[in-house]
């Protein structure tokens with residue numbers, strides 16, 4: 309039996325809106341194989357160094373997306389200096405294993421369950437271990453949320469009233485869930501464009517079991533499905549909704565999907581099963597840019613139709629957009645703004661187009677020779693231009709980003725200072741507790757007020 313600590317790396321508290329589900333899955337898998345596993349959560353504010361020293365594990369497994377990989381490397385370097393063996397895993401090192409190996413004893417590429425066990429049980433001599441994709445997700449053991457501070461994550465919306473979770477007010481106990489691996493589509497900016505993995509799902513029955521446990525054991529009032537496209541397999545989602553209604557679950561929920569997946573009948577059923585928000589990857593208001601980003605798969609007309617269908621079903625109709633895509637002009641970016649206003653979106657987010665390593669977009673940039681020699685991964689946070697993809701200057705881009713933020717403040721329910729104030733007046737005790745527990749939420753609100 310090995311002792312293992314899994315680390316969620318990153319110091320940006322704004323990332324703390326959703327729990328590290330990938331580490332919970334890995335922890336459940338390793339525990340079932342007889343290993344002793346703990347999670348140290350830097351994003352939730354834990355002193356991970358103290359925890360690692362105290363638990364004195366045989367291995368420290370560290371996760372990181374590109375945006376937080378510097379922190380992951382720092383942790384791994386520290387561990388090795390202090391005599392702990394480290395394993396790095398996650399999307400970033402899957403694409404950049406050699407870079408990861410400069411900081412760790414082992415690197416896991418791809419899905420980590422089996423590879424992790426091979427390493428901690430000493431069954432491999434390789435330092436870069438490629439994981440096999442799990443074929444039957446229901447065979448994975450159930451996750452144990454007691455390994456993390458579930459209450460901290462339930463307050464994610466309180467700390468960040470401006471998240472994409474528009475369907476609930478602050479003060480709602482909100483958790484996240486994920487029941488799909490992969491996505492049938494091939495958007496050029498997404499990790500699915502290089503993973504090339506078959507889409508796999510947990511069964512509707514398993515989904516209901518997890519939601520029931522959240523409701524009864526953790527008092528969860530709302531969940532967001534982190535699945536890339538929850539609605540992409542119609543029979544499963546129909547079965548899920550029917551079971552949800554039969555079991556009389558109370559949780560309200562939101563999800564992400566693709567515009568071609570919804571129709572009136574399905575939306576009626578989703579509404580009955582407490583669906584309150586659907587967010588589509590709408591990406592752009594210009595057909596030229598949309599076609600480039602989504603490989604010609606969707607049209608502006610389809611986007612408009614889906615947004616309206618969801619609104620008509622009395623479900624919040626939201627969208628995520630990308631600005632500053634390769635060759636995009638300011639005029640094209642303004643078409644995105646126009647789309648948001650004309651179609652009266654109930655909430656939206658607009659991030660700066662970021663070419664993550666490995667994606668088709670990254671390859672495009674490589675061909676165009678726009679990737680600089682020296683890259684700082686921390687800039688890959690979707691907030692700023694990582695390197696010039698358009699003729700628009702960094703300074704102008706910041707101005708445009710601000711314009712979109714102001715628009716979001718006006719449109720996103722629950723995000724405007726007015727609605728935060730309204731909720732605080734309605735629940736004064738809760739508001740005071742929230743500020744005492746999360747003084748940083750005041751900064752977020754003040755930032756919003758001054759931006760108006």
Ligand code: B12
Nearest residue numbers: 328330369370371373374375397398419420498499664689
């Ligand atoms: C949930 C989620 C979030 C949550 C929580 C993220 C977290 N790290 O805990 C929130 C909303 C906070 C978030 C934020 C961000 N996210 Co996010 N997110 C996701 C999402 C939808 C699901 C992640 C997940 O649980 N997947 C399921 C698990 C099973 O897969 P997995 O994460 O790949 O983990 C497996 C392997 O990678 C490996 N593994 C992972 N870690 C480790 C560690 C060890 C030791 C081992 C052995 C193996 C291993 O084993 C796991 C099990 O098989 C993915 C898309 C997706 N569907 O995967 C994007 C995704 C991970 N996010 C992405 C991005 C860009 C971000 C942000 C930068 C965006 C932003 N500015 O807000 C931030 C970064 C925050 C952070 N902490 O890193 C990108 C990452 C691209 C990249 N190259 O890094 C993804 C891939 C989506 C995309 N656009 O392609 N995200």
